[in-house]
Amino acid sequence: MRRWLTSQTMQQSVFVGPALLVYAAIMVLPLLLGIYYSFSDWNGVSSHIDWVGLKNYKTIFTDDPGFGRSFWFTARFTVSVVIISNAIGFAIAYVLSKPLKTRNMLRTVFFMPNVLGGLLLGFIWQFIFTRSFSAIGQATDIGFFNLSWLGTEATAFWALVIVSVWQGAGYLMVIYIAGLTNVPSDMLEAASIDGATGMQTLRHIVLPLIMPAVTICLFLSISWAFKSFDLNFSLTQGGPYKSTESVAMNIYYEAFKSNRYGLGTAKAVIFFVVVTVITMIQLSMTKKKEVEM
Template sequence: MMDKKNTRVYLMMVLPALVLFFSFHTFPLLQGIFYSFTDYRGYGDWNFIGIDNYINVFRDPRILNSYQFTFKFAIVSTVLVNIISLTVALGLNSKVKFHKTLRGIYFMPNILSILIVGFVFKFIFSVFIPEIGQSFGIEGIAKSILGNRDYAWIAIVIVGVWQAAALNVILYLSGLATIPEDLYEASGLDGASKWQQFRHVTFPLIAPFFTINMVLAMKNFLMVFDHVVALTGGGPGRSTQSISLLIYQDGFTGGQFALQSANAVVYFFVIVTISIIQIRFLQKREVQL
C-alpha cells in the first residue's frame, strides 16, 4: 500500500500527462464525434441533424473514391513491404560481410522525415527520371508519373514501401535471431534444401513477427497522409486523395467539418475492424504452422 506522501508524488507525476492526453487526444476525439451529428461547417452556427452525415459518407462519390484509392494502396504496399523486408532480413541474417553496418543503413529511411523523403522523390519522379527518358528516347519514362491519373499511385507505393521496409526489416531480424542454429543444422543433415528450411523451420518460428508486421503495415498504410501530401497533394484531380487527406482538406478548408468528422469515425471503426480480422486470421495460421 502506498502512503499519502507516495500517493501525492504519484499523482503529481501522472496528472500532468493525463491532463495533456485528455486535452489533445480524448477531448478532440469526443468533440469530433459530437460534431458528426451536426451540420457544423467549422465555423458559425450549427444544428443537430442526427445520422445524416453518416448516411452521406456512403453516398459521397469523393469519399468512396478516397476509400478505393486508400485500400488499393494499403493492400499492395502491405504485401510488397513484407516480401521485401523478409527477403532483406534473410539476407542480412546470413553470414555476409558488414552485415551489422548494412542493418544500420537499411534502418535509416525510418528515421528520416516523410515529407523530406517525399519531396526528394518528387524531384526524382518529376525531373530526374523524365530527363533520363528524354535523353535516351525512352517514351515510357519521358513524362512524370506523378501527372498520370492511372499511375501516380505507383509512385506513392514506391516511396511508402521504401520507407516502411526499414522498421519491418528490424522486426524480422528480431524474429530470426530467436531461431536456434541447431534446427538448421538438424534439417541440413536430413537433406532439407534452403526453401524447405524456410518453409518448415524459419517461417513457422517467425510467424508471430509476420503477424505484427502485417497488422502494423496495413494500419499505417491505411492512414497514409504525408506521402500523398509531398508527392501529389491528392492529384491529379482527386485520383490519389487518401481518406486522411480528404478528411483534412474538406474538413478544415472545405466547410465539411461535420461530414468529415463522421467520415473519421467510420474510418476509425474500419481500421479497428480490419486489424482485429488480421490478428485473428494470422494467429490461427500461426497455430496451423
C-alpha cells in the same frame, strides 16, 4: 491501513492511473468529441454548433462519390504496399541475417529512408519523378523515364507505392531481423541434418517461428498504408484529378478546407470503424498461426 495501501485497486490506480489519464485526455476525449461533432454542422471555428442527427452520415453514403473513390484508392494502395513492402522487407532481412561482411552497413542503408519524414520524402521524390526522371529520359530515351510519372492515374499510383515501400521496407526489415535472430540455431542444425532443403527450412521452421514478427509487420504496414496522408499530400497532392486522394486526405480537405468539420469528423468516424475492424481481423488471423516454443 497497510492493507488499504497494498490493495489491488490502489496498486492499479497508482501504476496505471497516470498513463490512463494522459491516454484519456489526448486520445479518448478527442475521439468522443469527434463522435459528437460528427452529428453536428460545426464549421470548425464558429461558436455555435447545431445538432443535425444522422444527416452527415446520410450525405456520405448517398451523395459523396469522392469519399467512395478515395476509399477504393486507399484499399488498392494498402493491398499493394502491404504485400510488396513485407515481401521486400523479409527478403532483405533474410539475406542480411546471413553472415555477410557488409551487413551492418547495408542494414543502416536500408533503414535510412525511414528516418526521413514522409513530407520531406514526398518533396524529394517529387523532384526525382518530375525533374531527374525527365532529364534521364531525355538523355537516354528510355521509355520508363519518359513517362509523366505524377501526371497519369496509373503511374501516380505506382509512384506512391514505390516511395511508400522504399520508406517502409527498412523498418519491417529490422523487425524481421529481430525475429530471425531468435530462431534457435540447434533447430536449423537439426533440420539440415535431417536433410531439409533451404526452402523447406524456411517454410516449415523459420516462418512458423517468426510468426510474431509477421503479425507485427502486417499490423504496422496495414495501419501505415491505411492512414497514409503526408506522402500523398507532398508527392501528388492527391492528383491527378484526385485519383490518389487517400481517405485521410479526403477527410482533411472536407474538415479544414471546405469548412465542413462536422461532415469531416463523420467520415473520420466511419474510417476509424473500418480500420479497427480490419486490423482486428488481421490480428486474430495471424495470432492463430503463431506457435509457442
